[in-house]
Amino acid sequence: MPQPRYTTVPKYNSRVLVRGDVGYEVCRCNNPTADTPDRFPSEIHVVETPTDVATALKRATELGTTVGIRSSGHIMNLGNLIQDGILIDTVNLNRHINYDPVTREIAFGPSCRVEELAAKLKEVNRFFPHGHAPTVGSGGFLLAGGQGWFVRGWGATNQQWILKMEIVVPDGRTVIASRTENQDLFWAARGSGLGFFGVVTRFWGRTIPASKMWERILKFEVNSDNYETLMTWSIERGRDTPKYGTDLNLTIDYPQKYDPAYTTDDVPPGAKLHLTLNLLCYTDTLREARTLLSAYDNMPENVREWLIQFHPVQSRTFEEVFNRKRGFLGNSGKERWQINSIMNDPAVPLPRLLQAIKPAHLELPTRTTSVFMCHCDIVPDEEDAVLSLPQDLYISTVTGWTDPKLEPAIYQNMRDHYRRAFPVAVGQYITELDVNNDDANTKVFSDTALAKFLKIRAKWDPKELFPNYKKFVQAHDKINRLQNKPSL
Ligand SMILES: Cc1cc2nc3c(=O)[nH]c(=O)nc-3n(C[C@H](O)[C@H](O)[C@H](O)COP(=O)(O)OP(=O)(O)OC[C@H]3O[C@@H](n4cnc5c(N)ncnc54)[C@H](O)[C@@H]3O)c2cc1C
Numbered sequence: 211m212p213q214p215r216y217t218t219v220p221k222y223n224s225r226v227l228v229r230g231d232v233g234y235e236v237c238r239c240n241n242p243t244a245d246t247p248d249r250f251p252s253e254i255h256v257v258e259t260p261t262d263v264a265t266a267l268k269r270a271t272e273l274g275t276t277v278g279i280r281s282s283g284h285i286m287n288l289g290n291l292i293q294d295g296i297l298i299d300t301v302n303l304n305r306h307i308n309y310d311p312v313t314r315e316i317a318f319g320p321s322c323r324v325e326e327l328a329a330k331l332k333e334v335n336r337f338f339p340h341g342h343a344p345t346v347g348s349g350g351f352l353l354a355g356g357q358g359w360f361v362r363g364w365g366a367t368n369q370q371w372i373l374k375m376e377i378v379v380p381d382g383r384t385v386i387a388s389r390t391e392n393q394d395l396f397w398a399a400r401g402s403g404l405g406f407f408g409v410v411t412r413f414w415g416r417t418i419p420a421s422k423m424w425e426r427i428l429k430f431e432v433n434s435d436n437y438e439t440l441m442t443w444s445i446e447r448g449r450d451t452p453k454y455g456t457d458l459n460l461t462i463d464y465p466q467k468y469d470p471a472y473t474t475d476d477v478p479p480g481a482k483l484h485l486t487l488n489l490l491c492y493t494d495t496l497r498e499a500r501t502l503l504s505a506y507d508n509m510p511e512n513v514r515e516w517l518i519q520f521h522p523v524q525s526r527t528f529e530e531v532f533n534r535k536r537g538f539l540g541n542s543g544k545e546r547w548q549i550n551s552i553m554n555d556p557a558v559p560l561p562r563l564l565q566a567i568k569p570a571h572l573e574l575p576t577r578t579t580s581v582f583m584c585h586c587d588i589v590p591d592e593e594d595a596v597l598s599l600p601q602d603l604y605i606s607t608v609t610g611w612t613d614p615k616l617e618p619a620i621y622q623n624m625r626d627h628y629r630r631a632f633p634v635a636v637g638q639y640i641t642e643l644d645v646n647n648d649d650a651n652t653k654v655f656s657d658t659a660l661a662k663f664l665k666i667r668a669k670w671d672p673k674e675l676f677p678n679y680k681k682f683v684q685a686h687d688k689i690n691r692l693q694n695k696p697s698l
Contacts, residue, residue: 215543216242218282218323218345220301225262227254228407237299238291239285242539244616245546247289247521247646251278251297258302263409264382267675270296270607276677279409282321286547289404289498289645289678300349304412309334315373317414320349329526336417336600337492339367344532349410354403354641355588355597357604360492363454364589366597367415368400375399376412380671384411398666401597401655403640405663407671421455424499425526428506429519432462432485434572436516440485441571442565443513445603448585450505457490462571463580466538475576475611486520490526499523502577541579544612548621550628551606551642552635553586553599566634570607570627575620578610590656599637599658606642625650632689638670643681651685660686 220240222233229250237254239246252273255266279289279298281287287410288298304319307330316338318327325344331337340357341351351358354365364370374388377395387396399406401609430440460647464481466472491502500523509517539545554563571581588601609624628638629651637653644651660682667679 214571215659216240216283216345219302219430222256225250225256225258227256236442238297241280241286243286243288243290243547244544244612245286245614246515246547247288247291249291249293251292252296252297254297254301256302259566259571260376260378260384260411263298263303263378263411264384266296266298267378267380267382267409269673271673276594277409277644277675278678279349280559281349282323282345284343284346285350285404285641286567287550287644287646289681292677298409300347300409300411304577309336309417309507314417315414316417317412318348319412320352320410321347323347324351324543325532328532331417331420334417334650335519337420338417339364339371342531343535343538345536348413349415350403350641352413353399353401353406353410353641355401355601356696357584357586357601358587359637360455360457362454362456362585364561366401366588366601367568367597369591369597371415372400373414373416375410375414376406377410379408380673380675382484394666395670397560397594398596398670400595401640401659402663402679403644403654404645405654405667405682407639407676407679421492421494422499423490423492423526423531424496424503424523424530425521425531426503426506426523427489427519428487428517428520430485430513430571431518432483432516434585437568437572438561438564439512440516442515442560443510444485445560446504451489451585452502453587455492456502457492457563458585460583461486461488461580462574464574464577467578467580472577475613475616477574479578481577483574495684496523496525496552533676538580540610542612545578546611546614546617548609548624549606550609550624550644551604551639552628552652553601553637553639554603555602555603555636556602561639563634567605570605570624570631573623573627574607576611576616578611579624580608582606582608592656592659596655598656599653601639601680602636604639606639621647628666634694642686645678645681648681648684651681651688654682655685655686657686657690 275295276291280290300321307318324341327340357365416561538553583605586601590598640654
């Protein structure tokens with residue numbers, strides 16, 4: 211049966227959907243990937259209040275099962291779908307954004323999307339670093355860390371911007387977590403992503419006055435021979451660029467990715483990869499923007515010869531970026547996606563890093579597969595949050611396909627490329643931990659942060675209502691075993 215198209219505003223005729231209900235399968239499959247696995251929760255609770263959440267948790271206990279949570283479904287391996295479990299869908303939970311003009315804080319529910327936050331902030335002329343893609347929900351984005359706008363200087367959104375959270379904990383109570391209330395819960399919630407052991411029903415975040423966004427774009431033809439030259443130049447110029455107020459992104463893809471004339475997964479014969487730098491900054495004037503992005507001015511000849519397009523620094527709006535990204539995951543409802551990632555070990559020299567990630571960047575198995583890399587420069591503070599790995603560069607490949615016959619081989623291709631990059635990685639961004647297959651999974655925290663997390667988790671969720679943390683433990687054990695082998 212073809213899967214209905216993904217929508218951010220689904221309508222269901224009941225708050226509790228069970229197998230056989232009209233809305234059950236529509237809801238189960240309302241994910242940005244058409245590749246919904248054959249895992250069928252016993253019930254889906256489309257919650258509207260913290261009380262509904264408590265009811266869903268109680269129901270899981272009655273059924274002797276476990277719980278998954280969905281805010282927008284952007285984790286493609288869909289660990290929130292648990293066979294015979296309970297799925298809590300927060301799509302209608304506090305789905306509004308309030309701005310308090312006295313405290314200048316915003317408060318919002320977990321399913322409020324990036325574009326909804328952006329619209330509210332525009333209305334009140336304030337800034338808060340939400341994500342970059344319009345349909346991503348706040349829940350998973352903020353629990354994971356949040357590589358938000360201009361993350362380089364301002365840190366992960368949950369490090370510097372989130373002040374408190376309202377959470378329904380496994381025993382059904384609704385509590386507040388902040389730096390002064392339930393500190394251990396607040397510590398564990400900021401970075402544990404899909405392994406968190408409660409349901410966040412509301413976030414409060416600080417805001418600052420809005421400024422203006424600017425963008426400079428450079429596009430090159432990239433191939434196996436010039437890869438090292440172009441990547442080295444791009445990354446080094448990024449490192450020369452001031453961290454505060456800049457957002458530096460690199461993509462590699464086939465230009466045919468977005469061309470509607472192409473409908474199959476095959477890479478068109480003779481297609482050439484393009485490497486694009488989308489260099490953004492946030493500052494009041496064009497003159498300042500030009501200075502902020504000036505590290506890319508003087509291009510050496512061996513880089514310039516591959517330049518195929520450039521746009522000088524120009525004004526850019528969030529809406530324009532969202533519209534560009536809206537097509538990123540396709541629009542037909544047939545697209546299937548897998549995302550793999552690492553964060554580089556900052557101690558590894560750049561040539562070694564490039565050697566390790568080159569296959570994941572150039573051997574793209576389908577026409578719609580693409581690479582996304584950005585400078586994050588996130589410095590962890592393990593005392594403050596479980597987010598504990600340095601995030602220098604976020605390096606990922608999004609594999610895209612439409613033909614289910616390519617499965618399962620298609621999954622393994624990129625898993626193998628990323629597995630081979632383990633020796634140059636400090637770990638991976640937690641959102642890409644694959645609950646279906648451990649091959650490309652690596653560390654998501656420091657070992658000390660994991661040990662502390664496990665203790666806090668056991669205190670709040672002794673009956674293990676939320677099971678996905680076990681995947682962290684499995685990946686850490688594997689990597690520690692590998693690191694103890696002299697061959698790695
Ligand atoms: C196209 C695209 C663009 C992206 N852009 C960015 C970006 O710019 N910056 C960035 O940092 N990340 C980005 N991401 C990654 C994204 O932030 C993560 O996939 C995130 O986990 C999505 O959260 P979600 O709640 O929307 O997704 P979901 O898949 O619904 O949730 C992910 C997991 O988070 C947990 N969770 C969700 N809601 C709650 C809740 N209310 N309470 C407790 N646990 C919950 C669940 O365990 C769930 O399995 C992007 C992803 C995609 C696909």
